[in-house]
Amino acid sequence: MNPFEYREGVLYCEDVELLKVAEQAGTPCYVYSSAAVLERYRTYDEGLAGAPHRVHYAVKANGNLALLRLLAQAGAGFDIVSGGELYRVLQAGGKPGDVVFSGVGKTRDEIEYALNEGIHSFNCESEAEIGLISALAVRLGKTAAVALRVNPDVDPATHPYISTGLKENKFGIDIAEVEDVYQRAASLPGVRLTGVSCHIGSQLLDAAPLVEAARKLLALVDRLRGRGIAITELDLGGGLGVPYEPGNARPDVAAFLSGIKDLVAGKDLFLMFEPGRSIVAEAGALLARVLYRKRNGDKEFIIVDASMTDLIRPALYEAHHQILPLRQSKFGSVTADIVGPVCESGDFLAENREVANVLPGDMVAAMTAGAYGFVMASNYNARPRPCEVLVDGAEWHVVRRRESLADLVRGEE
Numbered sequence: 001m002n003p004f005e006y007r008e009g010v011l012y013c014e015d016v017e018l019l020k021v022a023e024q025a026g027t028p029c030y031v032y033s034s035a036a037v038l039e040r041y042r043t044y045d046e047g048l049a050g051a052p053h054r055v056h057y058a059v060k061a062n063g064n065l066a067l068l069r070l071l072a073q074a075g076a077g078f079d080i081v082s083g084g085e086l087y088r089v090l091q092a093g094g095k096p097g098d099v100v101f102s103g104v105g106k107t108r109d110e111i112e113y114a115l116n117e118g119i120h121s122f123n124c125e126s127e128a129e130i131g132l133i134s135a136l137a138v139r140l141g142k143t144a145a146v147a148l149r150v151n152p153d154v155d156p157a158t159h160p161y162i163s164t165g166l167k168e169n170k171f172g173i174d175i176a177e178v179e180d181v182y183q184r185a186a187s188l189p190g191v192r193l194t195g196v197s198c199h200i201g202s203q204l205l206d207a208a209p210l211v212e213a214a215r216k217l218l219a220l221v222d223r224l225r226g227r228g229i230a231i232t233e234l235d236l237g238g239g240l241g242v243p244y245e246p247g248n249a250r251p252d253v254a255a256f257l258s259g260i261k262d263l264v265a266g267k268d269l270f271l272m273f274e275p276g277r278s279i280v281a282e283a284g285a286l287l288a289r290v291l292y293r294k295r296n297g298d299k300e301f302i303i304v305d306a307s308m309t310d311l312i313r314p315a316l317y318e319a320h321h322q323i324l325p326l327r328q329s330k331f332g333s334v335t336a337d338i339v340g341p342v343c344e345s346g347d348f349l350a351e352n353r354e355v356a357n358v359l360p361g362d363m364v365a366a367m368t369a370g371a372y373g374f375v376m377a378s379n380y381n382a383r384p385r386p387c388e389v390l391v392d393g394a395e396w397h398v399v400r401r402r403e404s405l406a407d408l409v410r411g412e413e
């Protein structure tokens with residue numbers, strides 16, 4: 001489903017008219033569709049039916065508590081990369097036993113916090129990290145389940161900033177060396193080597209590299225079992241992409257999962273995935289108000305009240321987000337840069353884009369902004385972060401209020 005659609009020229013999210021949300025909640029404002037989030041989650045969960053599995057939603061994509069609660073209630077587990085994300089999951093009612101802890105630089109405090117809460121497992125990225133987890137677990141009288149994050153040296157063919165599975169990336173342990181690391185770690189106290197994991201990159205529109213990585217990991221599982229290391233879990237990470245531009249291809253999640261199920265059939269492995277973007281990106285939009293129009297030389301600018309501080313993806317990755325008017329324009333279209341108020345030339349939501357010919361006071365939406373949107377927002381230029389709204393059918397609620405000026409200086413002396 002696409003939760004965003006025009007009805008008689010005005011944009012809706014499910015059964016909520018977005019102009020009303022923009023007027024009542026103010027702008028900039030993130031809006032998420034709960035139905036779309038749940039539908040995407042179920043595509044994974046149902047796609048894996050018949051195979052023992054758990055879908056660990058990657059909290060980093062969007063950590064809003066209401067959204068996490070929705071997913072926890074639907075049965076999702078969570079993939080976290082910090083103590084802060086663990087805190088969010090627990091606040092939202094997620095079960096610690098359904099949490100996997102990924103990330104290349106876990107601190108002592110974060111590991112202790114996770115051990116004390118009793119998370120499911122750690123995805124470890126270096127031998128030194130396993131050593132620290134072992135020592136801390138022994139001290140706390142616990143046993144930590146550990147998977148090693150393997151770098152399978154597969155090219156995900158995505159943007160270099162979000163590609164992680166190549167040898168030259170900082171992530172994971174080289175597949176050529178990882179067997180020896182398992183062997184040495186097997187004798188450590190306080191850890192149980194239960195899994196093999198990988199995550200090769202994000203925004204993959206073609207699932208083939210993920211399948212290639214899965215094959216390499218399955219062969220590794222066989223070799224490890226041959227050495228007497230009883231691997232029971234396979235975590236294939238996240239990474240499937242979404243079409244940001246209308247008309248772009250969309251990976252077929254169900255077909256991909258069915259292929260993976262075939263690959264692991266009879267292998268006696270518990271399957272895990274860590275999708276983030278493909279669950280929440282298309283469920284969200286960022287609403288903004290047009291402040292001014294201006295022309296510099298040959299260039300037309302539409303200045304809006306949302307900026308790179310609210311949605312940094314265009315500035316950071318030259319990412320494409322479709323810009324739609326909340327009310328379809330009677331005045332045709334215009335080619336313009338849609339820019340924010342921040343003092344940086346990189347502060348744009350779209351460049352040289354043909355968009356509706358919107359005028360000051362009109363509202364627009366940056367689409368496909370549910371993933372890596374609010375979570376990457378900042379207070380640069382002392383801009384309060386936007387509010388977040390969750391839609392459910394014809395109802396909507398502010399699930400995080402807009403930051404106030406007082407919020408901006410909290411904690412300072």
Ligand code: LLP
Pocket residue numbers: 058060061079102103162199201202203237238239240274275276277278313317371372
């Ligand atoms: N698991 C691990 C270990 C990860 O590092 C990531 C994302 C995921 C799962 C979820 O991947 P997804 O299913 O969302 O592709 N800020 C960038 C994306 C960075 C992704 C980082 N890792 C963006 O806005 O495109």
